[in-house]
Amino acid sequence: MLSSVEKALEYDKIKALLKKYTASQLGTARVDSLTPSSDLDQVRYLQVLCSETKFFHQLYGSIPLDGLRDIRASLSRADKSGSILDTEELLDLRKVAQIPGTIHRVFEKRDRAEFPNLFAIVDILPVFPELVEAIDYCINPEGIILDRASPELRAIRRKLSRLRENIQQKLEATLRAPEHRKAIQEPVITSRNNRYVIPIKQEARASFKGIIQGQSTSGATFFVEPLGIVQMNNDLHDATEAEQREIRRILLELTDSVREYLYELGVTLDILADLDFLNAKARFSLHLNAVEPKLNTRGIVKLIQARHPLLEFHLQNVRKIDTDSEQNAMLPERIIPTNVHIGKTFKTLVITGPNTGGKTVVLKTVGLAVLMAQSGLHIPAEHGSEVAIFDHVFADIGDDQGIEQSLSTFSSHITKIAGMLETAKTADYSLVLLDEIGAGTDPTEGAALGMAILDWLGERNVNTIVTTHYGALKAYAHTQQTMENASMEFDATTLRPTYRLQIGIPGSSNAISIASQLGIPSEILDEAQDFMGKNIVAVEDLLVELQEKREKIEADERDLQAKLRDADARYEKYNRLLQTLETDRETLKQQAESEARQIVANSRRTVEDLIAEIRREKASKNSIKKAIAKTETAKKQPKQPKKQPKQPKVKVNAGDKVRIKQLNKFAEVISVKSRGRKPIQILMGTMRMHVDSHEIDSVHPKQKNANLSTSVLDIQYSKANAVSGELDIHGMRAAAAADEVRKYLDNAVLAGLPSVRILHGRGTGVLRQIVREALQEYPYIANYQYAPFDEGGEGVTVATFKE
Numbered sequence: 001m002l003s004s005v006e007k008a009l010e011y012d013k014i015k016a017l018l019k020k021y022t023a024s025q026l027g028t029a030r031v032d033s034l035t036p037s038s039d040l041d042q043v044r045y046l047q048v049l050c051s052e053t054k055f056f057h058q059l060y061g062s063i064p065l066d067g068l069r070d071i072r073a074s075l076s077r078a079d080k081s082g083s084i085l086d087t088e089e090l091l092d093l094r095k096v097a098q099i100p101g102t103i104h105r106v107f108e109k110r111d112r113a114e115f116p117n118l119f120a121i122v123d124i125l126p127v128f129p130e131l132v133e134a135i136d137y138c139i140n141p142e143g144i145i146l147d148r149a150s151p152e153l154r155a156i157r158r159k160l161s162r163l164r165e166n167i168q169q170k171l172e173a174t175l176r177a178p179e180h181r182k183a184i185q186e187p188v189i190t191s192r193n194n195r196y197v198i199p200i201k202q203e204a205r206a207s208f209k210g211i212i213q214g215q216s217t218s219g220a221t222f223f224v225e226p227l228g229i230v231q232m233n234n235d236l237h238d239a240t241e242a243e244q245r246e247i248r249r250i251l252l253e254l255t256d257s258v259r260e261y262l263y264e265l266g267v268t269l270d271i272l273a274d275l276d277f278l279n280a281k282a283r284f285s286l287h288l289n290a291v292e293p294k295l296n297t298r299g300i301v302k303l304i305q306a307r308h309p310l311l312e313f314h315l316q317n318v319r320k321i322d323t324d325s326e327q328n329a330m331l332p333e334r335i336i337p338t339n340v341h342i343g344k345t346f347k348t349l350v351i352t353g354p355n356t357g358g359k360t361v362v363l364k365t366v367g368l369a370v371l372m373a374q375s376g377l378h379i380p381a382e383h384g385s386e387v388a389i390f391d392h393v394f395a396d397i398g399d400d401q402g403i404e405q406s407l408s409t410f411s412s413h414i415t416k417i418a419g420m421l422e423t424a425k426t427a428d429y430s431l432v433l434l435d436e437i438g439a440g441t442d443p444t445e446g447a448a449l450g451m452a453i454l455d456w457l458g459e460r461n462v463n464t465i466v467t468t469h470y471g472a473l474k475a476y477a478h479t480q481q482t483m484e485n486a487s488m489e490f491d492a493t494t495l496r497p498t499y500r501l502q503i504g505i506p507g508s509s510n511a512i513s514i515a516s517q518l519g520i521p522s523e524i525l526d527e528a529q530d531f532m533g534k535n536i537v538a539v540e541d542l543l544v545e546l547q548e549k550r551e552k553i554e555a556d557e558r559d560l561q562a563k564l565r566d567a568d569a570r571y572e573k574y575n576r577l578l579q580t581l582e583t584d585r586e587t588l589k590q591q592a593e594s595e596a597r598q599i600v601a602n603s604r605r606t607v608e609d610l611i612a613e614i615r616r617e618k619a620s621k622n623s624i625k626k627a628i629a630k631t632e633t634a635k636k637q638p639k640q641p642k643k644q645p646k647q648p649k650v651k652v653n654a655g656d657k658v659r660i661k662q663l664n665k666f667a668e669v670i671s672v673k674s675r676g677r678k679p680i681q682i683l684m685g686t687m688r689m690h691v692d693s694h695e696i697d698s699v700h701p702k703q704k705n706a707n708l709s710t711s712v713l714d715i716q717y718s719k720a721n722a723v724s725g726e727l728d729i730h731g732m733r734a735a736a737a738a739d740e741v742r743k744y745l746d747n748a749v750l751a752g753l754p755s756v757r758i759l760h761g762r763g764t765g766v767l768r769q770i771v772r773e774a775l776q777e778y779p780y781i782a783n784y785q786y787a788p789f790d791e792g793g794e795g796v797t798v799a800t801f802k803e
Contacts, residue, residue: 004416008395009367009433013310018377021283024068026269027276036374040297040389046376048764049117051292054282054378055765056115059794062279063118064102067095068272075265078258084248085255087143093258093265094135097128100268103275114762118278125271126264134257138250145247153246156239163236167196170229174198183208185221194240195233197223281377288312290378293369294386299429299463300344301366301388305337306381308365309372336499337381338365343388346484348454348464350477352506353488357497359467360397362488363433366465367395370431383769388463391427394420397435410440417453424462432457434466437473447472458482474506584685587663650693652680655702660684661695723751728759729767737767741774748801749780755800757787762795771797 006012019031037043056063074089085093103122112119138149147154168189174180175187175198183204190197192213199221200208210224225233258265284290288309312335340362342349351359369379373387396416417434424430437453438446447470454473457464458480468474477483485506489498516525652658656669660682667684678690727744729737741758748756760767775784780802787796 005367005393005395008397009364009371009393010310011368011371014368014372014377017309017313018280018284021280021287023065023276023279024273025070026068026273027280029070030273030277031280034375036371036393037376038374038389038391040295043374043376043389044295045117047292047295047373047378049278050281050285050376050378051764052115052118053278054285055762056110056118057279057282057286059762060106060110062283063275064106065099065272065276065279066102068099068276069096070269071096071265072269075258075262075269078255079262081259082252083255084251085258086251087139087145090135090139090251090254090258091141091143094132094139096268096272097135097261097265098132099272100125100127101129101132111762114764121271121274124267126261126268128261128264128268131257131261135254138254145250149250150246153243153250156243156246160236160239160243163232163239167229167232167236170232171196171198171226174226174228180208190223192223192225194237195225196229196236197225200224285378287316288378288380290380291383291385293373293379293381294384295373295389296386297389297429298343299347299388299390299461300341300386301370301431301463302341302344302384302386303366303369303379304339304382304385306340306365306369306379306385307335307337308361309368309380311335311361312380338362338501340366340486340501340503342366342465342484343463346482347461348458348477348480348483349466349486349503350454350473350483350506351465351467351486351488351501352469352474354490354497357488357490358499358501359488360435361499362501363395363397363435363465363467367393367431367433388429388431390429390431390463392423392430393433394424394430395433396420397433410446413440421453421456424457424460427462430462432462432464434464437466437468438470439468443470444472446470451476454483478506581685584665584687587665588685588687591663650696650699652693652696652699653702657700657702658682658696659698660691661697666698666700723747723753725753725755726757726759729771730759730761732767734766734770738770738774741771742778745774745778745780745799753801755798757792758797758799759792760795760797768794768797775799 015031015034018034019028022028022031037046053063069092071089071093074085074093077083077089078085103125104127107115107119107122138146140146145153147157171189175184175189183200185199185201188199190199195213197213199216200210200223202220202222205212205222205224208224208226210226211230212222213225214223215221216223288307290309315335336358338358338361340349351362353359369381369385370387370390370393372379374389379385379387396413420432424432434453438448438450440446441449447468450466450468450470450473454464454466454477466473474485477485484503486501486503487505489500489502490496491498515528516522650658652669652672654669654671657666658669658680659666663684665684667682670681670683670688672681673679678692680691680693680696682689682691682696723744725748727741729740732740737760744756744758758771760771762768772784775781775797782800782802784797784799786792786794787798
């Protein structure tokens with residue numbers, strides 16, 4: 001990427017912000033070397049890795065890197081045979097060497113399936129338990145070599161302790177001796193030239209036997225080593241030298257141990273630097289509320305609710321620094337997001353609108369989103385945003401006069417554009433961002449040159465976004481099939497820009513309206529409109545009118561969509577009712593046919609029995625009369641079924657809903673008599689019938705279920721036996737999972753379930769986000785939350801339905 005593009009799009013500032021999230025110079029160096037990649041597989045891997053690290057951070061915090069520092073210089077010194085690392089270097093090295101062990105212990109407790117790419121990195125991270133233990137055994141945290149480092153060092157230090165104690169005793173005796181009291185300047189023991197001495201007065205130096213090791217600044221005191229401890233001081237000096245030699249030998253031995261791990265330590269530094277960089281990217285994404293974008297190689301860019309990251313950081317920081325000032329109160333509550341797309345139905349987007357209306361911010365937002373995505377960083381936008389992988393990104397933004405090169409604004413712009421065109425010739429996919437194309441020269445010529453440049457780029461399939469104030473460019477874009485106009489919305493009432501991008505509508509610069517707001521006298525404004533000409537004013541008015549009409553159409557469309565959704569819901573409701581009625585009719589028909597067949601069968605058996613009896617009794621008048629009477633009775637009354645074991649009566653009231661067990665259908669109780677064989681009158685569909693209390697169950701009292709129809713209860717009853725209280729969408733693709741969740745929620749509501757559990761796992765968070773979006777949109781959800789830790793935690797969402 002050209003440095004001029006990095007500066008124009010402020011990509012360098014993004015890297016500067018990212019550095020603040022690193023834990024070491026190693027991570028900072030990774031940020032310094034960060035550049036966008038045009039390799040789709042590489043970018044996709046970096047995005048997924050960033051998402052995994054972000055999810056890990058949300059669940060468990062950052063990957064532990066405490067103590068990480070750049071020890072490459074120490075490793076380089078240790079590589080030379082005979083070199084010795086000092087205790088400070090060895091302690092730094094020990095801190096780095098213990099980090100891999102800590103990381104491995106953390107990841108041992110985690111699910112490999114949730115973080116496969118992170119585990120792939122951690123798996124190759126070497127550990128150094130022996131080296132850490134060796135350094136810990138020999139050196140304490142303050143950098144002092146411990147006595148246990150070697151038997152020789154322990155013996156030497158014991159000897160040193162005895163020697164110092166003997167010298168102290170000898171000198172204390174000298175200080176207490178009466179014959180020396182007048183000669184001693186002060187009764188203290190000190191040292192000079194690494195030898196113990198006592199302070200003697202200047203006038204007594206001749207009478208005090210010893211070796212002068214030093215003199216005070218005033219000359220009044222001499223520091224004398226008594227003759228009686230000279231040999232003791234010599235022994236102490238020899239023992240001290242021996243101690244230093246042994247320490248050097250121990251440090252040499254430790255350095256040799258380090259040398260055995262040089263390659264592994266180098267690999268470890270590289271991996272830890274990558275992990276530091278990943279931690280920084282994850283925290284950066286969380287701070288920006290950024291998302292992993294979809295990627296493609298078709299030149300399609302679709303940003304949903306995208307925000308300029310630097311504006312987002314600036315707003316957050318200003319609010320943190322000064323929470324009470326009036327200036328802070330005037331700041332916007334949030335950055336106005338941008339919806340922008342290019343590359344699918346058109347390749348060139350021409351943006352117009354007033355100055356300070358946000359045109360340049362849109363250019364930079366698109367450019368930064370592309371560069372960040374291709375660098376493996378999440379982008380500040382909503383889920384579903386899509387970014388293409390470009391071979392080159394070009395940008396010419398701002399007034400960049402080249403004084404040293406004697407270049408005017410126009411010349412500077414054209415020089416940059418010429419370089420872009422030369423490179424874009426051979427690239428498959430390029431993104432070109434031009435601010436105020438053709439500006440800085442005669443408007444007619446500038447507009448003509450702008451049209452020609454856009455044509456040239458369009459013919460070569462280059463994605464291009466430009467801003468302009470030229471009306472000719474707006475008109476030209478309107479006539480081209482691969483070009484589209486867009487504008488920054490302007491509120492004609494407040495005469496202020498709203499900073500919202502409107503694709504499909506050319507905009508106006510609104511210069512006269514803004515000048516009016518800023519205090520330019522009306523007579524000047526009137527004359528300016530006269531100079532513009534009636535046709536131009538009419539076009540500008542037409543644009544304003546067109547914008548107002550579009551807003552009204554969009555509002556009407558939203559209202560129409562709401563009505564269509566309501567109509568669809570009603571259609572589904574009445575369609576279900578119709579199906580229920582058809583089912584009821586068929587059921588009753590089958591019931592009637594069954595009863596008729598039973599009556600006929602019973603009648604036949606009665607007639608056959610009577611004929612047999614008549615034959616036995618030889619058709620006496622009395623037997624014939626009895627036979628006729630039985631036949632008449634059989635016609636009127638069907639055969640009664642066998643008596644069932646007596647069951648407790650079900651208590652019901654008028655208005656209750658009950659289930660008819662034999663038909664497996666719900667009906668409404670019309671009335672209840674105090675006595676009678678079938679005292680309960682019910683209404684099922686359009687049919688009234690009488691039943692006994694033993695023929696019903698599943699009573700739904702009127703006061704609790706007044707709004708529930710019998711058809712809904714039929715569906716609920718059938719669903720209640722078929723719908724589980726738990727749905728598992730592990731391993732599903734996003735689209736399939738979304739459909740399954742919505743279908744399941746419908747069935748759960750129909751089944752009357754009070755709450756449900758949806759198992760989505762932790763993973764990359766995609767399924768979890770889909771579940772949350774579905775629950776947010778579903779109208780019958782009262783609340784939802786993650787399950788308790790021992791019941792699945794953040795891998796399970798529990799939703800409760802409204803009563």
